[in-house]
Amino acid sequence: MPPITLAALKPYIMMVLIVGIGPLGVGYLVLLERKLMADMQARLGPMRVGPQGLLQPIADAVKLLLKEDVIPGMVDKWVFWLAPCVTVTTALAAFAVVPFSSDFVITDVNIGVLAILALSSVGVLGIILGGWAANSHYPLLGSLRATAQMVSYEVVMGFAVVAVLLMAGSLSMVEIVKAQAESHRWFLFGAFPFGLIAFFMYYVAAMAETNRSPFDLPEAESELVAGFMTEYSGFRWALYFLAEYCNIIVVCSLAVTLFLGGWLRPFPSVTWLGWLDYAAPVGSFLLAGGLSLYLVKRQPRAFDQIVLAAVGLALLAVAGLFAWPAFNALFRGVFWFMAKIMVLVYSFMWVRFTFPRYRYDQLMRLGWRVMIPLGIVNVIAIGIVLVLKG
Amino acid sequence: MLDQFFFYIFASVILLGGLLTITRRSAVHSAIFLIATLLGIAGLFLHLQAEFLAGVQVILYVGGIMVLFLFVIMLVNLDQAARQRQFNRQWWLALLAAAAVCGEALYGLYRGRGAFTFPGAVPGNMPPNTQAVGNALYQNYMLPFEVASIMLLVAMVGAVVMAKKRL
Amino acid sequence: MTVPISWYLILSAVLFVMGVAGFLFKRNIITIFMSIELMLNAVNLSFVAFSYVLRQLSGQVFVFFVMVVAAAEAAVGLAIIIVVFRNRESLNVDDIELMKF
Numbered sequence: 205m206p207p208i209t210l211a212a213l214k215p216y217i218m219m220v221l222i223v224g225i226g227p228l229g230v231g232y233l234v235l236l237e238r239k240l241m242a243d244m245q246a247r248l249g250p251m252r253v254g255p256q257g258l259l260q261p262i263a264d265a266v267k268l269l270l271k272e273d274v275i276p277g278m279v280d281k282w283v284f285w286l287a288p289c290v291t292v293t294t295a296l297a298a299f300a301v302v303p304f305s306s307d308f309v310i311t312d313v314n315i316g317v318l319a320i321l322a323l324s325s326v327g328v329l330g331i332i333l334g335g336w337a338a339n340s341h342y343p344l345l346g347s348l349r350a351t352a353q354m355v356s357y358e359v360v361m362g363f364a365v366v367a368v369l370l371m372a373g374s375l376s377m378v379e380i381v382k383a384q385a386e387s388h389r390w391f392l393f394g395a396f397p398f399g400l401i402a403f404f405m406y407y408v409a410a411m412a413e414t415n416r417s418p419f420d421l422p423e424a425e426s427e428l429v430a431g432f433m434t435e436y437s438g439f440r441w442a443l444y445f446l447a448e449y450c451n452i453i454v455v456c457s458l459a460v461t462l463f464l465g466g467w468l469r470p471f472p473s474v475t476w477l478g479w480l481d482y483a484a485p486v487g488s489f490l491l492a493g494g495l496s497l498y499l500v501k502r503q504p505r506a507f508d509q510i511v512l513a514a515v516g517l518a519l520l521a522v523a524g525l526f527a528w529p530a531f532n533a534l535f536r537g538v539f540w541f542m543a544k545i546m547v548l549v550y551s552f553m554w555v556r557f558t559f560p561r562y563r564y565d566q567l568m569r570l571g572w573r574v575m576i577p578l579g580i581v582n583v584i585a586i587g588i589v590l591v592l593k594g
Numbered sequence: 595m596l597d598q599f600f601f602y603i604f605a606s607v608i609l610l611g612g613l614l615t616i617t618r619r620s621a622v623h624s625a626i627f628l629i630a631t632l633l634g635i636a637g638l639f640l641h642l643q644a645e646f647l648a649g650v651q652v653i654l655y656v657g658g659i660m661v662l663f664l665f666v667i668m669l670v671n672l673d674q675a676a677r678q679r680q681f682n683r684q685w686w687l688a689l690l691a692a693a694a695v696c697g698e699a700l701y702g703l704y705r706g707r708g709a710f711t712f713p714g715a716v717p718g719n720m721p722p723n724t725q726a727v728g729n730a731l732y733q734n735y736m737l738p739f740e741v742a743s744i745m746l747l748v749a750m751v752g753a754v755v756m757a758k759k760r761l
Numbered sequence: 762m763t764v765p766i767s768w769y770l771i772l773s774a775v776l777f778v779m780g781v782a783g784f785l786f787k788r789n790i791i792t793i794f795m796s797i798e799l800m801l802n803a804v805n806l807s808f809v810a811f812s813y814v815l816r817q818l819s820g821q822v823f824v825f826f827v828m829v830v831a832a833a834e835a836a837v838g839l840a841i842i843i844v845v846f847r848n849r850e851s852l853n854v855d856d857i858e859l860m861k862f
Contacts, residue, residue: 283622314722318649325657329629332664336622344668351665358657375724597763605772612776612799616783621791628795631776635802638769642813644821651805654828659798659835666839667791670846678788683855688785695781699774703767710767723821730818731825742829749833753840 215310222299222310230449231261237553244557255503255512271438276338279435283337288436288443291330294323295450302457303377305467305537316377317365320458321358324413327451328354331415331422334444335432346431349564350422353412356571357419361409363579367402367586368462371395381466388473390465395589401582403463405575410455412571414448417556421564456548457541464544467537485526485539493519600641607634621667629660646724769810777803788853790845794838801831 235250235257242249250257275281301316303309313319328350335347369375371394372383384390392403412419423431433444460466469484471477496516503509525531526539562570611631618624632655639648731739776799783796805824812820846852 280620280622283626286626313645315645315649315724318646318653322649322652322657325653325661326633328657328661329664332661332668333622333626336664336668348665348668351661351668355658355661355665595763601764601768605768608772608776609779612779615795615799616779616787616792621789624792624795628798631799632802635806638806639809642769642809644809644812644824647809647821647824650825650828654832655798655802659832662835662839663791663795666842669843670791670852678853685786688782691785692778692782696774696778699778700771703770703774707767710765710770723818726818727821727825730822735822738826742826746829746833749836753836756837757840757843 214308218308218310219300223296226296226299226450227265227446228261229453230446231265233449233452233549234264234445235261236549237556240550240553241557255508255515256499258511258515265442268442269439273438273440276340276435278339280337280339283333284435284440287330287334287337288440288447289330290333291327291447292443292450294327294330295447295454298323298450298454301377302454303381303461303466304541305535306378306381307534308538309378312376312378314374314376314379317369317375317380317458317462320454321362321365324451324454325354325358327447328358330444330447331432334436335422338432338435340435342428342430342434343432346422346428346434349428350415350432353415353419353421353567353571356568357409357412357575360405360571360575360579361413363576363583364402364406364409365462366583367398367579368394370583370586370590371399377461377466381461381468384465385468385472390463390468392463392465395586398582398586398589399463401578402586403459405579405582406459406463408575410459411552411555412567414451414455414552416452416552418559418561419567420561421567452549452552453545456545456552459548460541460544464548467541469536469540481536482527482532484543485532485536486523488543489519489523489526493517493523597641600637604634604637604641607631608638622664625660625663625667628663629656632656632660644723646727766810766814770807773803773807773810776800776806779803788855790842790852790854790857793854794835794842797834798831801827 238260239249239257250260253259253263275284298320300310301313301319303312331350331354332347335343335345335350338344368380368391371387371391372380374380374383380391384394387394390399392399415422421431422428423433428434433441436444465472469477469480493516496512496519500509500512500516503512526535608631611627611629611634614627615624615631618627632651636648636651636656639645639651780796780798780800780803783799784793787793787796805827808820808824808827812818812824842852845857849857851857
């Protein structure tokens, strides 16, 4: 029995934090998406609940929890219950191997990448079973589409990941980031330009795996009502939603770990850029805090003013903490990791509001006739480059 | 102690899953319990320090083969079949044969019980095995590996040719 | 190893017999296919158990090939199932008896 210390308890604390804060973070991701969509369409987005609509996710969560839990009459009750649980469990479990920084990782297993791919392939089952159990036409069509799409694009994702594994020589997430630190470059630019091709393939496959537009055929609202989720409502629907956004964060964190240098700052080996470790977190939190305080006097209600002022002061306090060397040394990895994830998530949303949806046969043709051959050629090319370099 | 605990957990998942796989009426339920069995076996692989195989087991069996099964189950209409008799006409013969196989296997194990201690076995852990499996596959087993890849290609082409209505 | 190998072998044997029983009992082709997967997995389990006890990788490599065969078998078999269903509207093995004499 090892002694109970803070270091021994850290993985458990992180687990509790991820399972506890994860859903809240997902709520705010949805708010971000709505605000972004509103901005791109020259609207304001949710503004009523809280200052600038900041409390909207909490109101949504309460609404979903209080809704009646409808189970349609002819469904396969047992499978109907099981399906969302499977999806959400695997989505949250995938965080177990994600390295937020060299210190903040729940467990570093030597098959980390394989574990994430395995969990995401189990998560697909939840979608398939959910659509089947609903015993209705649109969900069944949605889950048939989801099956074919996810199986096809898993292969593409596999080839993109193999390209990185060739460069890193390890399946452990932490080792992959360390390999990038040793080779003085992100694997995005490794074996130039083939790393870029691998990243592009990963990006497209990740979008297809998480059912994001332009590949959101399994839940295409203009064709299939809501696809596999049509018969779900209330809390179960919320579980699917939670799993979907968790999966987005997981694939983005895998992309950051594999291609964008994980917790390393940009240009990790250029020493004179070391000031970035302080400037970037302090600057961004100062900016956010200042903006909140600036917006305080525009709020119509006293309650909103108090909430927004508190948020602004908290952000300024975090900025101050990042200026403190001990805190900075511990948390700058987490900051860079989260910042890179946010950039990727933002680009996912950007793509969603920019491109029209693919047609189903176009999607399949893109997967099997373009992406997979490209992936095979890319892996061979990277192998040749690595052998030539020695 | 912990080893035995996990062995019991996984073994009960495997056996229960296997039993329900062959007794459920609905093919989808059978598939779900088969998935539970496969995950249990992946757990035992982890337990036996074959972590790479455990990952491959989940990705290939659960993420590939079982998804394919579910896809086909959804394509074909099995509602009628679920309401019909589940066992075929020779079920008593089948039971006899299965019992014979069971008896044979257990008798074989009982007779060979003395052979299960390996004096030459090295104590200690297996080395981290992803790299080791890779080396073995690409060095000692190169020819079988190539044959397997050709077989996969043939199977893929065969499946497409058979299932497509017109080429 | 606190769990003796004989336990693994007994587990594997029982699982294999379940596969055999399902294969012989069931009328539905898809479930019969699943029984074959059960048998393959039972064999894989004993391969890995021996590989662990002997500290040799050959068993694991063999399991790898068994998985490849299982994947190929599933792809071809399910294609056959789809063709049979398209022509006969039934998946009961009792009904598909054209080749019997």
